Amino acid sequence: MSSLKIHRFSMYDRDIDLFEGQYPVENGVTYNTTILENEQMVIVDTVDARMCDAWLAEILRCLDGRRPYALVISHMEPDHSGSLKALCSLYPDMKLVGNAKTFAMVDAFTAEEPVTNSRMTVKDGDSFSFGDSSLKFIFAPMVHWPEVMLCYQPETKTLFAADAFGRFGSSNPEDSWADEGRRYYTNIVGKYGAQVKSVLAKAKSIEIETICPLHGPDLCGEQLTKVMELYEKWSTYTPEDNGTLVAYAGFHGHTRAAAELMAKTLIALGNEVTLIDLARTNKSFAVAAAFRHKNMVLAATTYDGAYMPAMEQFLTAVKAKNLQNRTVALIENGSWAPMAGKHMRAVLETMKGIQILPEVVTLRSAMNAANREEIAHMAEALVR
Ligand SMILES: Cc1cc2nc3c(=O)[nH]c(=O)nc-3n(C[C@H](O)[C@H](O)[C@H](O)COP(=O)(O)O)c2cc1C
Ligand SMILES: [Fe+2]
Ligand SMILES: [Fe+2]
Numbered sequence: 001m002s003s004l005k006i007h008r009f010s011m012y013d014r015d016i017d018l019f020e021g022q023y024p025v026e027n028g029v030t031y032n033t034t035i036l037e038n039e040q041m042v043i044v045d046t047v048d049a050r051m052c053d054a055w056l057a058e059i060l061r062c063l064d065g066r067r068p069y070a071l072v073i074s075h076m077e078p079d080h081s082g083s084l085k086a087l088c089s090l091y092p093d094m095k096l097v098g099n100a101k102t103f104a105m106v107d108a109f110t111a112e113e114p115v116t117n118s119r120m121t122v123k124d125g126d127s128f129s130f131g132d133s134s135l136k137f138i139f140a141p142m143v144h145w146p147e148v149m150l151c152y153q154p155e156t157k158t159l160f161a162a163d164a165f166g167r168f169g170s171s172n173p174e175d176s177w178a179d180e181g182r183r184y185y186t187n188i189v190g191k192y193g194a195q196v197k198s199v200l201a202k203a204k205s206i207e208i209e210t211i212c213p214l215h216g217p218d219l220c221g222e223q224l225t226k227v228m229e230l231y232e233k234w235s236t237y238t239p240e241d242n243g244t245l246v247a248y249a250g251f252h253g254h255t256r257a258a259a260e261l262m263a264k265t266l267i268a269l270g271n272e273v274t275l276i277d278l279a280r281t282n283k284s285f286a287v288a289a290a291f292r293h294k295n296m297v298l299a300a301t302t303y304d305g306a307y308m309p310a311m312e313q314f315l316t317a318v319k320a321k322n323l324q325n326r327t328v329a330l331i332e333n334g335s336w337a338p339m340a341g342k343h344m345r346a347v348l349e350t351m352k353g354i355q356i357l358p359e360v361v362t363l364r365s366a367m368n369a370a371n372r373e374e375i376a377h378m379a380e381a382l383v384r
Contacts, residue, residue, distance in 0.1 A: 002155040004133040007035040008212065009058050010171035011051040019168065020079075023187060023284045027169035027180070031055075031079055032214050034160060035062050036153070038131030040069040043094075044151060044160055045214060049082035056086060067091055069130055070120070073098040074162040075148050076105035080214055088115045095120055097128055099139065101147035124149075138202050140164065142195040144188055150199070157209035163188065164199060165227060167216030177217070177227060183288040184215065185234050190291065190321035196235035200228070237324040237353070239294035243272030244382060247286050248331075249279050249308035250301035254366045255333045258375060259299040261367070262331065265379040266297075278310035283317050290318050295327045295382045298344050302334035307343045315347040325353040329378050333363040357381055 014028035031047035033055070041063055047055045071087060071094055074080070084106070088094065097120045098106065106115060122128060124139035138150040143164050151160040166188075168180040189196060211219040211227075219227050233240055244266050248259035256277065263275040274289040290296055300311040328348055332341035341360040348354045359381075361374045 002133050003038045003131070004153070004155060005037040006153070006156060006158065007037060007062050008218065009033045009035070009055065009062075011047045011055050011058075012170060013048065013051055016050065020188070023168070023183075024282050025168045029079075029168050030171040030215055032171060032212065032216075033059075033080075034212065035059065035068075036130070036133065036135075037062075038133050040130040041066050042070045042072060042130050042135075043068050043087070044072045044135075045074055045080045046071070046083035046087055048079045052083040052086050055083055056090070059087075068094045070095040070097050070128075071117075072128070072135065072151060073102050073106070074151055074160060075145060075214065076102055076109065077145055077163070078109070081106075081109065085110055085113060085115060088117050092117060097122060099123065099137070099147060099149060102149075105147055122149075135160075138199070140195070140199045142192045143199055144192055152206055152208075157207050159203065159206075159208050159211050161211050161213045163214050164196070165211050165216075165219060165231070166213040169216065171215075171217045173217040173219075173223065175217070177223065178230065179288075181216070181227065181230065182234070182292060183284055185231070186288045186291040186321060187284045190234070190287070190323075193235040193237055193322060196231065200231060200235060234291055237291075237322065239326070240292050241272060241294065242383075243274065243293040244295040244297060245274050245276065245286065245289040245293050246297045246299070247276045247278050247289075247311070247314060248299040249277070249310040249314075250299070250333060251303075251308075254363060255299050255301045255331070258331050258333070258361065258363055258367050258371065259297070261372065262297050262299070262375050262379060265376055266383065269379060269383045271295075271379075271383050278314050279308070283314055286314050287317050287321055287323075290323055290326070291321075295329070297329045297331065297378070297382070299331035300333070300340040300344060302332065302338050302340045305337070305339055307332075307340035311340070311344065312347075315344065319347060319351050323351065327355045327357070327382060329357040329361075329382055331361040331363070331375070331378075333365070335365045338362050338364065
């Protein structure tokens with residue numbers, strides 16, 4: 001029997017305005033770290049510099065006068081390494097455990113105040129022993145940085161999962177996971193479906209009871225199974241449901257009216273709909289909805305021969321996240337020379353597995369009776 005104790009620390013950052021400089025987090029975000037305790041103390045990851053002081057206070061309390069033997073660095077992004085320098089200054093004899101790419105980043109991030117702690121460089125599949133326990137490293141390159149590695153603790157069947165399986169919002173397991181888990185995954189890791197798939201395959205070959213991500217609640221039992229199922233879908237760009245994202249962008253409300261009619265019609269047909277005003281909603285929500293549903297209806301106004309910037313930004317985002325395997329219907333508006341449909345199609349055609357319905361609904365300023373009928377037909381075609 002190993003004497004290992006696992007202490008988890010979740011620092012709840014409620015004041016951050018934008019995570020990674022672009023994602024609003026109304027319910028904040030947590031940075032999770034771990035102390036593994038047996039006759040040695042091993043820390044896994046630090047926290048964002050924003051929470052450094054509060055975190056150090058908790059770590060020092062747990063160490064209770066003992067000196068940490070090692071710091072394992074599973075991911076060098078500053079939301080997890082921002083307090084590395086402070087910890088290393090307190091404990092210059094603490095060993096750093098990472099891979100070759102980790103240490104190149106340690107040097108780059110501390111260029112002007114180098115960290116001089118000794119280093120242990122590990123390879124994929126290596127184990128690191130401390131006391132009567134160990135951690136095994138499973139490299140997860142590009143989930144979502146190149147140096148990322150997951151750490152598996154065999155006796156407790158615990159997987160420290162770096163940024164995988166994280167979520168925006170609290171670390172409370174009682175809070176519903178899916179919406180903020182989806183928005184986190186699709187926006188942060190979404191582009192790297194192939195890499196996530198290969199990590200999921202590796203995870204299947206080991207017995208896991210608990211997943212400890214760097215953000216959000218630890219996952220076990222039924223919830224772990226559900227999250228795994230969602231990750232299988234997201235990483236293969238498989239929709240979760242047959243619903244529809246209706247996303248629109250216009251100037252004066254006429255394009256919105258068409259989008260709203262489309263949403264109402266789809267709902268009347270029993271379809272689940274997420275309706276989003278792209279100019280007034282952070283695009284991370286629209287990206288998440290696009291990953292969730294099978295269909296998209298994109299409605300945009302023509303703007304100086306091109307189309308609304310909010311729609312262009314949305315399409316740039318979903319293309320960048322590699323979204324695939326969706327059915328898309330287009331609604332365009334233009335008072336003298338409608339062009340939005342052509343522009344939207346041009347982007348969609350460069351994406352994989354996107355089926356675009358051939359009939360485009362063209363408004364010439366305001367909806368007319370023919371447009372209303374076309375929208376009804378389009379809704380039926382999508383639901384069919
Ligand atoms: C700044 C501006 C530029 C526009 N450029 C075009 C254009 O190049 N071609 C066109 O057909 N309509 C153009 N329009 C008209 C819009 O397409 C018009 O707002 C639309 O027909 C009405 O839909 P809405 O209420 O959703 O904005 C422009 C409108 C604005 C305000
Ligand atoms: Fe990260
Ligand atoms: Fe992170």
